[in-house]
Amino acid sequence: MRILITGGAGFIGSHLTDRMMAEGHRVVVMDNLVTGNYQNVAHHKDNPRFEFIHHNVSNHIHIVGELDWVIHFASPASPVDYLLLPIETLKVNSLGTHNTLGLALSKGARYFLASTSEVYGDPEIHPQPETYWGNVNPIGPRGVYDEAKRFAEAITMAYHHKHALDTRIIRIFNCYGPRLRLDDGRVVSNFIGQALANAPLTVYGEGQQTRSFQYVTDLVEGIVRLMDVDHHLPVNLGNPQEKTVLELATIIKDLVGASSEIIKKPLPVDDPRRRLPDTTKAKALINWAPSKNLIEGLQETIEWYRQAQAREAVTAKSK
Numbered sequence: 503m504r505i506l507i508t509g510g511a512g513f514i515g516s517h518l519t520d521r522m523m524a525e526g527h528r529v530v531v532m533d534n535l536v537t538g539n540y541q542n543v544a545h546h547k548d549n550p551r552f553e554f555i556h557h558n559v560s561n562h563i564h565i566v567g568e569l570d571w572v573i574h575f576a577s578p579a580s581p582v583d584y585l586l587l588p589i590e591t592l593k594v595n596s597l598g599t600h601n602t603l604g605l606a607l608s609k610g611a612r613y614f615l616a617s618t619s620e621v622y623g624d625p626e627i628h629p630q631p632e633t634y635w636g637n638v639n640p641i642g643p644r645g646v647y648d649e650a651k652r653f654a655e656a657i658t659m660a661y662h663h664k665h666a667l668d669t670r671i672i673r674i675f676n677c678y679g680p681r682l683r684l685d686d687g688r689v690v691s692n693f694i695g696q697a698l699a700n701a702p703l704t705v706y707g708e709g710q711q712t713r714s715f716q717y718v719t720d721l722v723e724g725i726v727r728l729m730d731v732d733h734h735l736p737v738n739l740g741n742p743q744e745k746t747v748l749e750l751a752t753i754i755k756d757l758v759g760a761s762s763e764i765i766k767k768p769l770p771v772d773d774p775r776r777r778l779p780d781t782t783k784a785k786a787l788i789n790w791a792p793s794k795n796l797i798e799g800l801q802e803t804i805e806w807y808r809q810a811q812a813r814e815a816v817t818a819k820s821k
């Protein structure tokens with residue numbers, strides 16, 4: 503197949519690109535590299551099945567040739583990033599989703615939308631099933647991401663109903679693994695970076711808020727399985743193992759073997775208090791459940807950061 507992956511040079515997009523390349527498909531990665539990194543896909547550059555197009559999908563998209571799938575992952579996804587890029591975030595999930603849907607329709611391709619657990623906002627029910635409509639503050643700082651993704655889901659469903667476009671929607675819960683940018687501000691990358699530097703680990707608020715962390719290859723497996731199933735309503739993909747942020751800080755500090763202290767910083771506005779996916783649907787539909795244990799996944803991620811930092815040190819020395 504020939505597959506377009508928008509945001510394919512980003513953290514999750516690049517792992518999906520690897521998987522699609524490994525399966526023998528032709529992959530077109532489209533990315534404007536605002537939060538993505540070409541180095542995440544550079545290892546494919548000499549493969550004739552791989553193409554990279556530097557483009558912002560909020561603008562009209564022109565692709566020569568056939569496409570079997572349009573997979574829309576392009577968007578800033580870390581709270582720090584989307585607070586710095588609020589208009590870009592709103593545009594890529596509204597205009598960008600519209601453009602990619604139109605492209606899929608014109609090519610007769612199938613369409614896959616990366617949505618988010620953020621559509622549930624600060625949830626009032628726990629865990630969150632797909633039937634929950636969410637508790638989102640539209641005008642709060644996170645609204646630029648949450649509301650844009652809610653719009654993206656709405657327009658994807660509209661294309662499905664109005665144009666019979668074959669669509670998929672996933673709601674991705676917190677995801678971590680190699681290639682998560684060290685400076686992207688998310689909790690796993692922050693804590694690992696801080697622990698590796700023996701600097702204080704910054705827990706926001708009292709650290710009693712919860713998240714559930716899935717390893718990136720588990721998520722990619724869920725995506726691949728869902729592509730094969732005829733189901734158009736949103737599906738949660740996340741790890742049903744809940745941890746407080748304070749627990750995560752202790753785990754990462756211990757795994758790194760750091761002597762860092764754990765310090766408290768103010769809780770960001772509208773920070774969800776609890777988040778946990780109900781994955782009953784993914785289990786029933788695609789027989790999917792995350793298989794990577796948190797400790798093992800964090801160890802692999804820490805090792806990746808160590809190697810990345812060693813590579814950077816060598817490059818800096820040789821300059």
Ligand code: UDP
Nearest residue numbers: 581687688689690692704705706711747773
């Ligand atoms: N967090 C934290 N310290 C950090 C970064 C994040 O305590 O250095 C907290 C943040 O307030 C939130 C949780 O960790 O409660 C997860 O934050 P992240 O930005 O990774 O993603 P979110 O789930 O909020 O989108």
